[in-house]
Amino acid sequence: MNTSRPAIGAVVLTMNNRPGEFPVAMSSLLAQEGVDLDVVVVGNGCEPELVPDGVKTVALPVNVGIPEGRNIGAAGVGGDLIFFFDDDAVLPSPGVLRRLADQFALDSRRAFVQPRIADPRTGRTLRRWVPRLRASDPARAGTVTVMAEGVVMVRREAFEAVGGWPGHFFLFHEGVDLAWRLWDRGFTGHYAGDVVVNHPATDPARHAAFYRLNARNRVWLALRNLPAPLVPVNLAVWALVTLWRFRDPAVLRTSLAGFVEGVKGGYGTRAPMSWSTAARLTRAGRPPFC
Template sequence: MGDRPGELRALLDSVARQDGDPVETVVVGNGAPVGAVPAGVRTVELPENLGIPGGRNVGIEAFGPAGGDVDVLLFLDDDGLLARTDTAELHEETDLAWRALDAGWMIDYRADLVLLHPTLPPSRHAVHHRMVARNRVWPARRNLPAPLVPGYLGVWLLLTVVRRPSAPALRAWFGGFREGWATPCGPRRPMKWRTVWRLTRLGRPPVI
């Protein structure tokens, strides 16, 4: 972030317009200066870009150790917007959800909350297809019990082929898939089998 000050200001203004109790806001400059922000908004500027998960981890710590000073944390990107009240929608969220559930947390799906994001094709990023595949493999290697890894990745491989991407996109996807196996994915902490069962009962078995 750092190169979209107009979008950031629009996002912060949309947060301030929400009904209910005041929202405490922290903006993390992930390797970039934050610039001017509205009064009451705290800022943290990092000397280098830590990536999306790393930047969010810093934001969490701004609310006490492990975010323990607050009840709810919400992450927003600087190119998103919280919807107006009169408005009639690369796998890091899967990794976070799996680990949170395995740690005993509950995920509350809130269909009444509406967020906005510009309508842009993900493929606008040159590395999109490669990163989608690589980042599908990494969380599986880190978080899934070994017997489930082939099934989970096999399902996504099949879905990718069925969607009939272009030949260059498919080559990039398979390149990312190989990269996901060939490169370090971080510490492996497979979820408990009771978490697998919990996900299954929630309608999200970790093979899809």
């Protein structure tokens, strides 16, 4: 076991809308042992409140979205590893960050490590929190090709090499974009199923713009990252899944509007992954068209 103290920069975003959860999250973060921790709280469109003494803050005058807010936070902390932490999550024991950090020492190619996320009341791990197609056993560890963005640790060198989160996504699918770009640089991801972090089982559709941004960003994801022949395959699979999951005409109309918005542009620089990366992702268990 590595006996040195990993240097970790922790980034927490807040909108001052969780006065009960935020102090608990921060207390659990600052209680971590065996690591050198540098923490920043980014107020996304606000001046952060209820911030513990000694913690750095950044106040953004407008809400720039989650991925860009995290990029700004990452630039404001030190550490060879960066831990992105939702302001309503809780680290249930003081050794969580050290256990996650130790995973990087096992493989120099690991760019990100995600713990198992579980609802604090039920202990349940939602399907969307398990970063692989086969999710029947959420405690099973292994190599993964995507991540749950709200609670994840990333190797800084790799994060900076690919330019960080896609800030213009604002919300949704930024973790897939980052993971694909990391894999295209020769890195991998790891799911630490035996390391648990608590997070309430909230519904992403609670966001008013969920269906539009979900559809738009799926298009952007494909157009930014996939070889041209895989783009229509990826989008066709997404469209079929959307039709199967959602039967509400209003939801389908909003999703279609987001799809059209994505096709019109705004996705940023196109940098398609290599075919060898697509093959590596497929061998790892998740082809980049599903």
